[in-house]
Amino acid sequence: MQVFRKIGLGVSAMLVSFSAFADYAWNFPTPATPMALDTLHVHNKFMLISMAIFVSVLAIMIYSIFAHRKSKGFKAVADKAPSTAVEIFWTLIPFVILLVIDFVIMGIPAYHSVIMMENTREKADMVIKITGSQWRWQYEYLDGDAKGVKFVSNLSTPKEQTDKGFDGKKDEHYLLEVDNRLVLPVGKKVRILMTSTDVLHNWWVPQFGSSRVAVPGFLRETWVQVEKEGTYRGQCKELCGKGHGYMPIVVDAMPAEEYKAWVASKKDELAKASAGADKEWTKEDLVATGKGVYEKNCAVCHQVSGAGLPPAFPALTGSKVANGPIFGADGKYLKDSHLDRVLNGKNVMPSWKALLNDTEIAAVITYERNALGNSVGDVLQPSQVKTARQ
Amino acid sequence: MSTTTVAHHDDHAEHPTGIMRWLTTTNHKDIGTMYLTFSLIMFFVGGAMILGIRAELFKPGLQLMNPEFFNQLIGVHALIMIFAALMPAATGFANWMIPLQIGAPDMALPRLNNWGFWLLPPSAILLTLPFTLALFGIGDGALATGWTFYPPLSVQGGIGVDFAIFAVHLLGISSVLGSINVIVTVFNMRAPGMTLMKMPMFVWGWLITAFLLIATIPVLAGAVTMLLTDRHFGTHFFDAAGGGDPIMFQHLFWFFGHPEVYILLLPVWGFIPQILETFSRKPMYGYKAQVYSLWGIGALAVVVWAHHFFTAGMPVPALLYFMYSTMAISLPLAVLFFCWIKTMWRGSMSFETPMLFAVGWIILFGIGGLTGLVLADVAADAQYHNSYFVVAHFHYTLFAGGIMGIMAGTYYWLPKMTGHMYSEKLGKLHFWLTAISFNMTFIPQFFLGLAGMPRRIPDYALQFAEFNMISSIAAFTLGLSQLLFVYNIVSCARGGKKATDKVWEGAQGLEWTLPSPPPYHSFTEQPVIK
Numbered sequence: 001m002q003v004f005r006k007i008g009l010g011v012s013a014m015l016v017s018f019s020a021f022a023d024y025a026w027n028f029p030t031p032a033t034p035m036a037l038d039t040l041h042v043h044n045k046f047m048l049i050s051m052a053i054f055v056s057v058l059a060i061m062i063y064s065i066f067a068h069r070k071s072k073g074f075k076a077v078a079d080k081a082p083s084t085a086v087e088i089f090w091t092l093i094p095f096v097i098l099l100v101i102d103f104v105i106m107g108i109p110a111y112h113s114v115i116m117m118e119n120t121r122e123k124a125d126m127v128i129k130i131t132g133s134q135w136r137w138q139y140e141y142l143d144g145d146a147k148g149v150k151f152v153s154n155l156s157t158p159k160e161q162t163d164k165g166f167d168g169k170k171d172e173h174y175l176l177e178v179d180n181r182l183v184l185p186v187g188k189k190v191r192i193l194m195t196s197t198d199v200l201h202n203w204w205v206p207q208f209g210s211s212r213v214a215v216p217g218f219l220r221e222t223w224v225q226v227e228k229e230g231t232y233r234g235q236c237k238e239l240c241g242k243g244h245g246y247m248p249i250v251v252d253a254m255p256a257e258e259y260k261a262w263v264a265s266k267k268d269e270l271a272k273a274s275a276g277a278d279k280e281w282t283k284e285d286l287v288a289t290g291k292g293v294y295e296k297n298c299a300v301c302h303q304v305s306g307a308g309l310p311p312a313f314p315a316l317t318g319s320k321v322a323n324g325p326i327f328g329a330d331g332k333y334l335k336d337s338h339l340d341r342v343l344n345g346k347n348v349m350p351s352w353k354a355l356l357n358d359t360e361i362a363a364v365i366t367y368e369r370n371a372l373g374n375s376v377g378d379v380l381q382p383s384q385v386k387t388a389r390q
Numbered sequence: 391m392s393t394t395t396v397a398h399h400d401d402h403a404e405h406p407t408g409i410m411r412w413l414t415t416t417n418h419k420d421i422g423t424m425y426l427t428f429s430l431i432m433f434f435v436g437g438a439m440i441l442g443i444r445a446e447l448f449k450p451g452l453q454l455m456n457p458e459f460f461n462q463l464i465g466v467h468a469l470i471m472i473f474a475a476l477m478p479a480a481t482g483f484a485n486w487m488i489p490l491q492i493g494a495p496d497m498a499l500p501r502l503n504n505w506g507f508w509l510l511p512p513s514a515i516l517l518t519l520p521f522t523l524a525l526f527g528i529g530d531g532a533l534a535t536g537w538t539f540y541p542p543l544s545v546q547g548g549i550g551v552d553f554a555i556f557a558v559h560l561l562g563i564s565s566v567l568g569s570i571n572v573i574v575t576v577f578n579m580r581a582p583g584m585t586l587m588k589m590p591m592f593v594w595g596w597l598i599t600a601f602l603l604i605a606t607i608p609v610l611a612g613a614v615t616m617l618l619t620d621r622h623f624g625t626h627f628f629d630a631a632g633g634g635d636p637i638m639f640q641h642l643f644w645f646f647g648h649p650e651v652y653i654l655l656l657p658v659w660g661f662i663p664q665i666l667e668t669f670s671r672k673p674m675y676g677y678k679a680q681v682y683s684l685w686g687i688g689a690l691a692v693v694v695w696a697h698h699f700f701t702a703g704m705p706v707p708a709l710l711y712f713m714y715s716t717m718a719i720s721l722p723l724a725v726l727f728f729c730w731i732k733t734m735w736r737g738s739m740s741f742e743t744p745m746l747f748a749v750g751w752i753i754l755f756g757i758g759g760l761t762g763l764v765l766a767d768v769a770a771d772a773q774y775h776n777s778y779f780v781v782a783h784f785h786y787t788l789f790a791g792g793i794m795g796i797m798a799g800t801y802y803w804l805p806k807m808t809g810h811m812y813s814e815k816l817g818k819l820h821f822w823l824t825a826i827s828f829n830m831t832f833i834p835q836f837f838l839g840l841a842g843m844p845r846r847i848p849d850y851a852l853q854f855a856e857f858n859m860i861s862s863i864a865a866f867t868l869g870l871s872q873l874l875f876v877y878n879i880v881s882c883a884r885g886g887k888k889a890t891d892k893v894w895e896g897a898q899g900l901e902w903t904l905p906s907p908p909p910y911h912s913f914t915e916q917p918v919i920k
Contacts, residue, residue, distance in 0.1 A: 025841035025853070028773060035769070042770045043840075050760040058753060061731050065749065068670075069739045076672040076738040084678070090732070091679035094724035102717040106767065110713060113769030118706050162849065164452040174450060176851045199543040200636060202701060202776065206842035211772045213702040215637060216542060217630020220703040233851075237701075237776045237844040239536045241543060242457040245847030309458075312530045312548060348546055 029207050032232060032253070033224050036209025038113050045109070049101060117210070120223040124191035128182075132194075132201030132214035132236065133350055135243030135300065139182045142193070146263040149270065152355050153178045154296050155246045159304075162246065176233040179296070181250045183266075185259040189225045198350055199241060205234030205249055213238055226253035243300055277358035277382040283366065286379060290367025293360045297352070298368075306372030312348065317373035326365075326380065333388050338365055339380065343388065353389070358382040413508070416500030417910060418485045421507050423807075425482030426800075428510055429475050430876065433793070435518070436470035437869050439463045444865040447858050452849055460848035461534035462550065466517055468537035469554065472654065473561045474514050476788070479796045480657040481506075481568045484596050486807060487661075488572060490901035490908060491590045493581025493917045498574040506567035513560035520550040536846060538643060539613075541628040541636050545620050552621070555614045562607040569600035581900070583919030587681070590899050591674070594681050595660025598688040602649045602656070605692060610646035613639060637702050644695035652691040654788060656684060658795030659726060662748050664899065665802050666730055669745035670737025671896035676729035683722035683729075690719050700771045709768045716766035723759055727752070742894070743817030747798030750825045751790060758786030761836070776846075779839025782832040789828060797824070797875065804882055805889035809907040812882035816874055823871035830864030 027044070031037040068074045126146075131138040140150040155162075156179040161170050171177065184190055194203060196214035204211035205224075212222040226232070234249040254262060295304060301313035308315035316322045326337045333339045336346075342361055345351035352361060362382040369376040405411055415421060443463050446454045455463075485503065489496055497503050517532070524531040529549035533539075544551050576597050580589070589597075617639065619625040626632020628639045667674040674680070696704065696712040704712075730752055739745070761783040765774050774780055797820075805811050834857035839845075843854045850858065889906040900917060901908075 026837055028840055029842060036773075039770050039773050042767060043764070043773070046764040046767065046770065050764060054756060054760055057727065057731065057756065061734065061749070061752070064731070064735050064737075065739065068734070068736050069741075070671070071740065074736075074738050076670065077736040078672050087676055087679055091676050091725045091728060094728040095721050098720045098724040102720055102763070103714065106763075107714065107717065110767045110769065111710065113767070114706060114709050114713070117769050117772065118709070162452065164456060166451055170450060170852060172852070174852050175849060199546060200540060200702075204776075204842075204844070206773065209769075209773055211701050211775065213637075213699070215630075215702070218635070218637075234842065235844050235847070239461065239540070239543065239846045241546070242461060242534075244461070245457060245849050312458075 028209075031209060032207040032226050032228050032230070033209055034227070035117060035224070036207055038116060039209040042109060042113055046106060049105065053101075117222075120191050120221045123189055124223065125188035126185075127191045127193065128184075129193045129195070130182075130203050130214065131354070132196040132203065132240070132247075133355060134198050134241050135236070135247040136297075136355070137182075137201075137203070137247060137249060138355060139180075141263075145260060146266070149263060149266050151180045151266070151270075153180045153182065153250070155248055159295070159299075173233065175246065176235070176248045176250065178248055178250045181231075181252045183252045183254060183259060183262050184224070184226055186226055186229050186253050186255050189223060191223050192221060194220045194222065197354070200238045201236050201240050201247070202238035203234070203249060204237040205232050205251060207232045208234070208251075211237055226251070229253050229255060246300075273357055273359060277362075277386050280383075281359075281362070281379075281381060283370065283379045286363045286366040287370055289359065290363035290365070291371065293356065293364040294367050297356070298364065301348075306368070306374075316368050319374075322368050322372075322374055323376055326378075327384075338369065339385070339388055343385075358385040358389070361385045414504070416496075416504050418489050418497045418500070418503065418912075419807075419908070419910070421497075421503050422482045422485030422487075424507050425478045425485060425510075428507075428514075429479035429482060430879070432470050432474035432478070432514060434872070434876075435514075436467050436475055437872065439467040439470070441866060441869050443467070444862040446848060447850070448862040449859060450850055450852055450855055455848070457848040458531065458534060461536070461846070462521070462532040464846055465533045465536045465554075466521075469517055469533070469557070470514070471788070472537070472650070473558070474510065474517070476654050476792050476796070477561075477565060478510060479793075480596075480599070480654065481565075483592075483657065483661070483796075483799055483803070484568070484572055487803065487901060488575060488593055488596060489579070489912050490904065491593055491899055492576065492579060492584055493900050493913050493919070494575060494579035495911050495913050497571050498579055499571045502567050503571055506564045506571065509560045509564040509567075513557040513564070516553050516557035516560065520548075520553050523549075538647070539617060539639070540643075541617060541620065541639050544617055545628065552618065555618050558614050559611055562611050565603050566607050569603040572596050572600040573604075581913070581916045581919055587678070588919060590660075591663050591677070591680060592657065592660035594684055595656040595658070598684050599653050599656040602653050602688055602691060606646040606649045606653075609642055613642035613646070616642075637699070640699045640702060641696065644698045645692070647698065648695040649691040651784075651787065652687055654792045655795075656688070658751075658792060658799070659684060661799045661802065662751060662795060663730060663733060665744050665748040665798055666733045667898060668802070668894045668896045669742060669748075670734050670739050672733070672737045673898065674729070675732035675735075676725070679725055680729050683725045686722035687719060690715065690722070694719065697766055697771070700768050701775050713766055713768050717763060720759065720763050727756065727759075738896075740895075742801075743812075743814060743821060744798050744802035746818060746821045747794055747801060750821065751794050751798055754786055754790030754794065754825070754828070758783060758791050761786065774839060776844055777839035778835040778843045778845055781845050782835035782839060785832050785835075789832075794824065794828075797821075800875075800879070802894075803901075804879065805893045806901060806906050806908070808883045809889055809905075810882050810886035811889050812878050812886065816878045820871060820874040820878065823874070824868065827864045827867035827871060831861050831868055834858070834861045834864075 028040050031040050126144045127142040129140040129142055137153045141147055156177045157171055157175055160166055194212050194214045196216040198216060201214040202211055208224045210222045210224055212220050230253055232251045236244060236247040302308045302316050306315060306317040321338050321341050326333055326339050328334045341349060342365060343353050359382040362380045362385045365380045406414060446460060520529055520532040523529050532550040533554035534550060535544040535547055576593060616627040620627050626634040628634045628636045663674045694712060694716045697716045765771055765783060801817055838854055838857045843850055891905050892902045893906060
């Protein structure tokens, strides 16, 4: 009876949860790419086969549990010591059943799925490069209209909501919202090159069915072809340090015209930003811009107050680097100076060369030297950063 | 249980008493008891860590800990549960039961045996010490890379990584020593007439485990040593900038890591059929088929490792090879499942606690196995990989398949080891609480994974809230239920109804011919097997 009781408990628990979360996800989210659709089919098929195996084996076992028990007076019927031939015959039955399931029913479609998944180049309409960094994604368009468009995408859920002990209302897309979304045209096959600047990351949007590890120093590839207009969300799927839970992915899939308009506006924006690098900035403007850059990129380790999290992440307040000279007598920036550290990184400190533009680097350095309890008083101009890069 | 063993056998008082007895013992039962006790303690240490995690994941937002500490808990939880709870439990049973089952007086290499055990407590301390050191401002806590040590994250990490590397070295040495001992014992000390094909299945399971350990532990030791030199001595094994490759570490790690799964499970696959035949009151079905299947799984175990990182990218032929070879593991497993059920079929079954655990184990391990079959599919794996689906899958294999199996073995042999019967009522209660709360913990995690929740994140999006809450509540029930297990073991060790020599009506095998508890030196005269 106990087995029935267990099944009853399980079923009733399932029913309760079904009604309580009627709109809850019990399967993969609606697929948006051919690959995700294929994965869903594969998954459903395998689950049905597994269920069938499981239920039939369970049924035999449960029948035996009820029929062949001592308390019912059932006497054990010893298996007549089987001849080896009989034993081989019987044990080959489950072997053969699984052989057919593995290599025919499951194996053949699985083969086609692998070929499809790995076919990244054939008929690709465009190529983008995704770079994972602790803890943000960088997107770069490598060809077509959008060639040269390049931006960084950060978590944009307000920091107080993710802070420890926050008890208020959270945003609808808590932890799944970014400042700059990746935009892709609907219906185009996009070949994705994937790499990383520091540790392993994994770019994963469940509705796309593709996930690939970003390996520093290597290029990996995958592809997506979003069939339906909409916004898709995902997360980093490879443990990458303390910010692992805080590097979401948001993709907007747009029809061709809207995509074109987006490309044009993005190019405009980038042109303005690089024009900003050539003008002379006031200290106030740099500090104000730098505060934003700092809190978005640096505060996760060095903290909003600049106190850091020693020993792993040193304080900026009173730091030798942030208070020391930047340029030497020859006008070149010094090794281990503030600018060197931000541009090139050291140990856990990443290199920001590729992630921030000249204005942002100048602003954040000026901010760090004139706020957070520091008061060096100097100003680093974007034009100086531009020169230093060369 | 130790004190009673002593009390019953004053006639063998030539060994030291008190703490010195345990430090210097070379007796296979004493050492087995120490392994099992150590394993039980570490089971609760690792369990406390994961309850911290489940408490944090009870609802969205960070409530209890910061992400750094969260990352430390997940990795150390896994290392402790695998290396300090499951493996020592299996070794404990090996020590206790292999000599009894093959009719030997003791293990072949008793001093090595003692050393093998005493390497464990220092390594457990090495694993957990960084938590304490961090409280005093030394270092930044324990290993925060997950138990897999993937570089470059582990190259970047703090002193916790170094501590964990040395802990793994010690644990590895201990396992290799234990394995050598098992192999030497099994090949040299079997009673006259006990041919290899007459050995109890548990001995077979352990023999294959021992070979797998010797084959793979050195690879793990090599991999973590390369990591250590990358961290401190300027090598670039896993750094592309110096010509290395971070993914190479994954190949080395999983060359150990996949066989490790079978290392944990083979001993269980050994004694589960023995429990089934005992409580079905008829000999196990397909002995030979089971032995060959165990060998088949042991052989396949070392050639399928890369299915743990399909998404890291590899050539199509490699993907196909690892996919099909992984699927092939289901063939011998299907034979095993068939034999287990055929053993029960038309038996005269009764359902004492060990049998309940064994039957529950077949069902739950079946779920683990079937979800594993689906995970082998490369395309679908892109979706499952590193999501909660995988977390649920491997807890079905390692908690249900591993730990619940160990529990079945514990209840099965406890009367033999202590000489007393445990409380059947509490044992059954323990089973039902464990089985139900285990399923309530991990079934929601399958759905979380399908819905797109990655593993190892300290905080999650709002759509994952309900399932996480159910899972957390059930996890606490599961954790608390284990107190019953301890209570039952301790009170059984301290007294209770006397156990007969045979203990179970249908019990078969040499261990049941000795008194309960067995004398300090098991078989002073070798039994002869016809």
